[in-house]
Amino acid sequence: LRKKPTANDVALTADVSLGTVSHVLTGTHYVRPETRGRVERAIAELGYRPNRVARALAQRQTMTVGIVLPHIANPFFAHLAQAAEDVFGLEDYATVFGNSNNDAHKERRYLATFGDRGIDGLIVAIAAAADADEIRRLADYIPTVLVDRTVPDWQGDSVVGDNLMGMGLAVRHLFELGHERVALINGDRRLSTAREREEGFTTAAAAHNLAVTSISAGAFTFESGLEQANALLRMRDHPTAVCVGNDLLALGVLAGASALGCRVPDQLSVIGYDDIAYAGLAWPSLTTIRQLSSEMGTAAARLLLDRISGKSHDPCRIVTQPELIVRGSTAAPSSLR
Amino acid sequence: LRKKPTANDVALTADVSLGTVSHVLTGTHYVRPETRGRVERAIAELGYRPNRVARALAQRQTMTVGIVLPHIANPFFAHLAQAAEDVFGLEDYATVFGNSNNDAHKERRYLATFGDRGIDGLIVAIAAAADADEIRRLADYIPTVLVDRTVPDWQGDSVVGDNLMGMGLAVRHLFELGHERVALINGDRRLSTAREREEGFTTAAAAHNLAVTSISAGAFTFESGLEQANALLRMRDHPTAVCVGNDLLALGVLAGASALGCRVPDQLSVIGYDDIAYAGLAWPSLTTIRQLSSEMGTAAARLLLDRISGKSHDPCRIVTQPELIVRGSTAAPSSLR
C-alpha cells in the first residue's frame, strides 16, 4: 500500500507554488499556458489525484449526497435509488446510501452519520416508524427531499405518487369488470402512502357504490400479504376482488390464495400497486397500478441538485401520475360469467 | 440552514482547551471526571457532533467503505449489498455504493471517485467488461475484496460461490430425473461465474453421459433469457432440459417458453442459479441452485474489516457452498411418463 502524491509534490516537481497548482486544478484563476503545462505534466507524471477529503474540508462541501431507503431489496426502491444515483453521478456527486430496513433506529443512525459526514444533500424515503421531528431538524442543516413517502406538515421538497388517483384507477377497473364487493389489503398505516391509498380506495369504492367487505393492514412485505390473504379468505362472505397496497404485498396475496386453493382471478381478483419488475412474471401475472420509481428517483435527484446549487425556488412538491396495467390477476367475478 | 458548533465552541463553553475536548471524544487520554463532565455537558448543550470530514483528514481514515456492484436491481446483489452494509454499520463504517450497471466505464468512474475520497476499503463485484488492471492497481492503495466474480490471477481477497459444484448439482438433478439431452443458457462469458458454471456444466454432463445439445451465452438478464430461449426452442431437436446461468436469465427462459407455447416442466425442464427472492413466485416456481448472497456479503464485509484493521492474514479466498432447491420447473422428461 503506497502513499499518494499531494498537491505539494506537484508544486515541487513543477517548480511552482501550491497556490498555482490549486488554480489550475480548480480554474479559479487564469494561469499562463506555459505554467499550466508544467503543472499538468507534473500531475500526469506523478499520477496525482486531488484528495477529496481535504478539498471537502476546505470548501465545506463534500460533493456527496445521501439517500436513505426503507428497503433496498424492494425493486421499487432499488430502481429509484439507481435512477437518482445516475443523475448525481453525471454531476460528479457521489452517493452514499443507507438502508433502514424500515427500522426507525437504523434510520436515525443513518441520518446522523450522514449529517456528520457533511453530506451536501439528502434524499429520504422515510421508514414507517420514522421520527418526523428528527427529519425536520436535519432539514434545517441539509437540503433534503422526501421521496415516495412524506411526513405530516412537511414544508420542504418532495416527490410523491398520486396515491388517491392510483387507487381510484384500481377501484374503477374492478367496478368496470363488474365487481360489487371489494376489500383492501394494505401496508403500514403510519406511512403516508398507505393512508392515501386507503383514502383513495374508500372514496372510490363509495363513488362507485361498491361494498367494502374489509380493510386490513400490516407491512408492505410479501409475508404480510400472505398473512392478510389468509385472514381475508377465511372470512365467510369474502369479496370477489381485492386491492392491495403494493406489489410485494400482492405477490404474497397471490401465494396465500394459491395455498388455500383459491383460484385467481376466477374466485378472487387481485390488483397490486407499483408494477415492480417481477409483477408480470408472477402467476397469474399481476394487474397493477404502475408507478415509475425511476422517474421519481430522477425527479428527486434533480430537485435536490437545484436546491444544493442554491437555485432558490420555494418548497416544491412533485406528484407523479400512476397508470393502470391490466394483466392476468383480474377478471369479471364468476357470477357474471 | 444554520451553522454547526465545532469542537472549539465546546472547548470555549466548557472552559477547557481544544485538546482536552478531543481527548474526551476519542479517549486517547484519561481525563479527570470533573473536567470530562464539563465537556460532556457542553457537548450536550450545544448539540455538538464531531465533523467526520475533518477527523478523516487528520486521521487519514474516513471510516467509509465502498461497494461497487454491477446491478443493484438484481435481488442477488441487493441482498449482498444489504448484508455487507449491515456488518459495516455495526462497526460504524459508512457504506458508499456505486452501481456500475455492468458498464466498465461507469465502474472505472466509481473506482476512481472512491479512491479520491479516501475510502478505507472496497468491495467489488466486477462488471463483465471490467478493467482487471485498473482494479489490481487500486488494490495497491486500498484494501479490496472481490465478491461473486473474480479476475484472472487475482492475488487478493475474494468471496465466491462454488460454481463448479453448483452446476454439478444442477446437472445431477436433471440426470436423476432421467433427462438425457440437456443444454446450457448462460450469461456473459467474460465473467468468471459464467465461465465456471459452463465448465461445471460440461464436465458434469460428460460425467453423467448426457448429450449436450447446445450451449449459448448472452447477458445475465431477463431479456437475454427470453432471446436465448427463443433461439433454443426454435432449433429442431431441442433438449428436454436446460440449465441456466442465473435466475434472472431463467425467469426470461420461462417467459420465452411460455410465449412459444412450450410447457415447463412437461416439455422442458428449467433449472436456474442463485435462488433470488422471486424464483419461488414465478410460474412454474423455479427449481434452482441456491447461493446465499447475504452470506457472501457478510463474509466479504468481515474479511474487509479484518484487512483494514491490519489483522494480517494472507490473501484469502472464501468459497461458499451452493444448494439444490427443487421446485416446479423441473420434472422427468415426458418420454418417461
Place this chain on the structure above:
DNA sequence: CTGAAAGCGCTAACAG
C-alpha cells in the same frame, strides 16, 4: 492530567 502547537491536504483571499 491538561494545554499549546503543529499539522492533515487543499482552497481562497490578498498582495506583489
Place this chain on the structure above:
DNA sequence: CTGTTAGCGCTTTCAG
C-alpha cells in the same frame, strides 16, 4: 498572472 498566507475542524505529539 503567480506566490504567500491563513484557515477548514480535528487529532496528536510534547511540554508543563
